[in-house]
Amino acid sequence: MVEQCTKTDDAQLSAVASGAAQSNAEALPPQAPVDHGDWLRVTLANIDDAVITIDTAGRITSMNAMAEVLTAWSSGDALGKPLTEVFQIVDERTRQPVESRALGLLRKGIVGFAQDSLLVARDGSERTIEDSAAPIRDEAGKELGAILVFRDISDRKQAEADAARLAAIVESSDDAIISKTLDGTIRTWNAAAERMFGYTADEAVGKSITLIIPAERLAEEHMILDKIRRGERVEHFETVRMTKDGSPIDLSLGISPIRNNRGEIVGASKIARDITDRKRAEEAQRFLADVGDVLAGSLDSRTTLRTVASLCVPRLADWCAVDMLEAGHVLRRVAVAHTDPEKVRWAHEIHRRYPPDPQSGRGVFKVLRTGHADLHAEISDEQLTRAARDPGELQILRELGMTSVMLVPLRARGQTLGVISLISAESRRHFGPADLALAEEVARRAGLAADNARLYGELVEADRRKDDFIALLAHELRNPLAPMRNGLQVMRLTMTDTGPPAQARNMMERQLGHMVRLIDDLLDISRVSRNKMELRRSRVLLADLVNSAVETARPGIEEAGHQLTISLPPKPVILDGDLTRLAQVFSNLLTNSAKYTEPGGHIWLDAERKGNEIVISVRDSGIGIPAESLPRIFDMFSQVDRTMERSTGGLGIGLALVKGLVEMHGGTVTAKSEGQGKGSTFTVKLPVPDDLPNPGASHGADEIRPTVGIKNRILIVDDNQDSALSLAMMLKLMGSELRVVHDGFEAVRVAEEFRPDVILMDVGMPRLNGLDATRRIREQDWGKAITIIALTGWGQDQDKARSQEAGCDAHLVKPVNPDDLEKLLNELMKKDKRD
Numbered sequence: 001m002v003e004q005c006t007k008t009d010d011a012q013l014s015a016v017a018s019g020a021a022q023s024n025a026e027a028l029p030p031q032a033p034v035d036h037g038d039w040l041r042v043t044l045a046n047i048d049d050a051v052i053t054i055d056t057a058g059r060i061t062s063m064n065a066m067a068e069v070l071t072a073w074s075s076g077d078a079l080g081k082p083l084t085e086v087f088q089i090v091d092e093r094t095r096q097p098v099e100s101r102a103l104g105l106l107r108k109g110i111v112g113f114a115q116d117s118l119l120v121a122r123d124g125s126e127r128t129i130e131d132s133a134a135p136i137r138d139e140a141g142k143e144l145g146a147i148l149v150f151r152d153i154s155d156r157k158q159a160e161a162d163a164a165r166l167a168a169i170v171e172s173s174d175d176a177i178i179s180k181t182l183d184g185t186i187r188t189w190n191a192a193a194e195r196m197f198g199y200t201a202d203e204a205v206g207k208s209i210t211l212i213i214p215a216e217r218l219a220e221e222h223m224i225l226d227k228i229r230r231g232e233r234v235e236h237f238e239t240v241r242m243t244k245d246g247s248p249i250d251l252s253l254g255i256s257p258i259r260n261n262r263g264e265i266v267g268a269s270k271i272a273r274d275i276t277d278r279k280r281a282e283e284a285q286r287f288l289a290d291v292g293d294v295l296a297g298s299l300d301s302r303t304t305l306r307t308v309a310s311l312c313v314p315r316l317a318d319w320c321a322v323d324m325l326e327a328g329h330v331l332r333r334v335a336v337a338h339t340d341p342e343k344v345r346w347a348h349e350i351h352r353r354y355p356p357d358p359q360s361g362r363g364v365f366k367v368l369r370t371g372h373a374d375l376h377a378e379i380s381d382e383q384l385t386r387a388a389r390d391p392g393e394l395q396i397l398r399e400l401g402m403t404s405v406m407l408v409p410l411r412a413r414g415q416t417l418g419v420i421s422l423i424s425a426e427s428r429r430h431f432g433p434a435d436l437a438l439a440e441e442v443a444r445r446a447g448l449a450a451d452n453a454r455l456y457g458e459l460v461e462a463d464r465r466k467d468d469f470i471a472l473l474a475h476e477l478r479n480p481l482a483p484m485r486n487g488l489q490v491m492r493l494t495m496t497d498t499g500p501p502a503q504a505r506n507m508m509e510r511q512l513g514h515m516v517r518l519i520d521d522l523l524d525i526s527r528v529s530r531n532k533m534e535l536r537r538s539r540v541l542l543a544d545l546v547n548s549a550v551e552t553a554r555p556g557i558e559e560a561g562h563q564l565t566i567s568l569p570p571k572p573v574i575l576d577g578d579l580t581r582l583a584q585v586f587s588n589l590l591t592n593s594a595k596y597t598e599p600g601g602h603i604w605l606d607a608e609r610k611g612n613e614i615v616i617s618v619r620d621s622g623i624g625i626p627a628e629s630l631p632r633i634f635d636m637f638s639q640v641d642r643t644m645e646r647s648t649g650g651l652g653i654g655l656a657l658v659k660g661l662v663e664m665h666g667g668t669v670t671a672k673s674e675g676q677g678k679g680s681t682f683t684v685k686l687p688v689p690d691d692l693p694n695p696g697a698s699h700g701a702d703e704i705r706p707t708v709g710i711k712n713r714i715l716i717v718d719d720n721q722d723s724a725l726s727l728a729m730m731l732k733l734m735g736s737e738l739r740v741v742h743d744g745f746e747a748v749r750v751a752e753e754f755r756p757d758v759i760l761m762d763v764g765m766p767r768l769n770g771l772d773a774t775r776r777i778r779e780q781d782w783g784k785a786i787t788i789i790a791l792t793g794w795g796q797d798q799d800k801a802r803s804q805e806a807g808c809d810a811h812l813v814k815p816v817n818p819d820d821l822e823k824l825l826n827e828l829m830k831k832d833k834r835d
């Protein structure tokens with residue numbers, strides 16, 4: 001090819017040097033001497049640029065080796081051919097042949113500068129080239145043709161495209177991608193970095209990376225750069241950076257060293273991912289878990305809501321207030337929370353002075369009406385001005401400095417029960433949809449919990465009312481029993497012991513006794529469930545307790561012809577407890593065994609000492625208890641649904657009372673049964689204190705022998721005529737001299753003239769009650785020595801204390817058991833004698 005060059009070639013080539021050099025200094029030596037034609041040819045043959053020369057007619061006059069390669073034409077084939085045939089350029093998109101723009105320009109007399117074109121070679125291969133052209137003139141300036149210089153720039157193009165793609169990826173990334181030098185100077189800053197940190201690339205590039213590092217975290221940067229210098233990467237490094245407006249932003253960083261082409265570390269590239277959302281989601285989960293704990297642990301709605309409000313501060317807002325609808329329409333503020341208690345007081349004061357206006361239809365009232373949350377991401381002064389009712393309120397609203405407000409409904413069972421208001425102020429935070437979603441979730445859970453707590457409260461209240469009602473009922477039922485008992489006593493004292501009337505009387509006495517027991521149980525259980533049962537604790541001998549229980553249960557056991565076997569520990573066991581109540585426990589258990597065992601059965605009472613406990617079991621060979629009834633057997637009013645029990649006439653409270661009394665003594669009771677017909681075992685465990693001194697000789701009941709026939713002057717005061725009269729009849733038969741009056745004033749008057757030894761004083765009476773009457777009598781000289789016994793349906797310790805304080809010597813619970821009254825009168829008389 002080189003050899004084929006003609007003299008004209010030489011001339012052309014020399015001219016090439018002066019023209020094409022402008023566009024391609026590298027391709028052509030700057031000063032190619034005309035007389036070094038060979039040298040030039042050789043050069044052209046070896047350079048990386050393709051060179052084609054044409055004559056003025058556009059025919060190829062020479063082409064170098066690279067031109068042959070790029071066009072896939074051999075010089076031999078190409079020489080003399082029109083350039084357009086050998087040098088085919090097409091439009092990249094339309095693929096239409098186009099004229100080399102360089103040549104086009106040349107034709108217009110302008111030197112063609114480098115342009116990119118797509119060259120289609122003879123063999124069909126395509127490559128992007130950069131071409132330029134220059135005219136060839138002889139020394140006289142006559143145009144001889146032109147020289148076309150071009151080079152394959154496909155690789156460069158590819159590299160540029162790759163770089164552009166990479167740049168596009170970097171730019172479009174959601175992660176901030178930043179590069180910096182080893183001294184921390186920012187070199188590049190992508191669009192995400194601009195969005196994330198608020199600085200434009202112009203503002204950031206050239207600055208130190210400390211621009212975005214909070215002062216307290218500067219040490220991190222040294223640590224990171226140290227690692228980078230050592231060629232290490234830093235991955236998933238979670239930290240906090242700062243935006244242009246100073247707000248913190250949670251990030252996860254990945255940092256890698258940047259090396260130059262010699263492999264030296266010259267900087268670092270940093271990819272920062274905003275993990276604020278993730279952090280917030282984690283925090284929200286933690287927060288909800290805390291709220292959940294609070295809600296699960298409380299059954300009081302006010303306390304629950306207060307705790308929720310204080311949990312919301314400052315995690316969710318600077319202020320939190322909870323308002324609840326009461327009685328369906330009154331809005332009551334149940335909680336206000338702020339980290340500063342002083343501010344809470346201030347808020348209460350503002351609320352008092354400016355309560356939310358129901359007429360406004362805005363704020364909490366809007367949420368109550370619609371049941372939908374309200375988010376005010378931004379609070380403007382204009383809004384405050386509109387909301388304020390007077391300049392005073394406006395000033396307060398401004399002082400509050402609210403930046404954002406969320407109002408979320410507390411809902412349950414389709415109803416809006418109240419509103420949680422969350423306010424951002426000093427933190428300057430603006431609530432967004434994520435905050436609102438979290439607040440709504442908190443409110444949803446709190447609403448349900450508050451509703452549950454309310455329902456629970458109602459249940460407790462209903463239960464309390466039931467207990468109160470039972471107590472009142474039992475008390476009221478006792479009143480009519482008193483005259484009946486007295487009447488029966490009168491009959492006993494006046495009638496013969498044989499014949500149908502006596503049998504009828506005995507039957508009535510038994511039934512009355514049964515009724516009194518039922519009512520006593522009712523009263524007792526209502527005391528236990530209202531926590532009003534009082535124990536009179538003392539040292540109690542187990543044997544005494546068992547004897548007393550057996551004594552009470554004996555009639556039932558004997559009546560059914562059961563055999564009772566008792567086994568007690570050889571050594572005496574002393575308990576600390578209330579003898580009467582503990583005896584009641586075992587008499588109930590023994591009575592049940594007697595009731596629920598077919599006649600002629602067997603009952604065992606075994607007591608065994610086990611360490612610091614005494615284990616007492618009452619076992620029977622009776623009908624047993626079905627397994628499914630066992631778990632509820634100690635519940636109040638629980639009865640196994642069996643026809644047999646229907647006839648026993650129990651109320652299902654005996655075992656509840658047993659459990660209540662045992663637990664009051666620090667013990668436990670359990671029931672066991674192998675099933676229907678297999679008998680039952682009730683096991684009571686009671687603590688045995690080990691430091692109790694031996695009980696002294698108990699002054700047993702036998703010390704007091706009731707004397708029949710009390711010759712006393714007795715004044716009976718009772719507004720219940722039947723009760724007063726029957727008592728009078730009974731006492732008269734016992735030999736007393738009697739007066740009966742029916743109110744307190746009468747009592748005082750008659751007492752003065754009658755001067756009784758004893759006054760039986762009913763407490764609850766209209767006009768002047770028994771206690772006030774007692775006080776008046778005690779004020780008189782003649783009244784000081786009278787024995788006054790209060791008679792009442794109320795037998796609580798506090799009732800007794802009240803009557804004692806009024807001046808009564810003793811207190812008897814109606815219906816008065818004649819034996820008890822007789823015993824008491826004897827006792828008081830004996831005491832009087834001693835005095």
Ligand code: ADP
Nearest residue numbers: 592593596624639640650651652653654655680
């Ligand atoms: P009441 O005996 O008044 O029904 P309790 O509370 O004493 O009430 O007993 C509750 C229920 O437990 C009884 O109705 C009975 O079904 C069952 N029960 C109690 N003790 C026994 C027992 N020893 N054997 C079988 N069933 C019993």
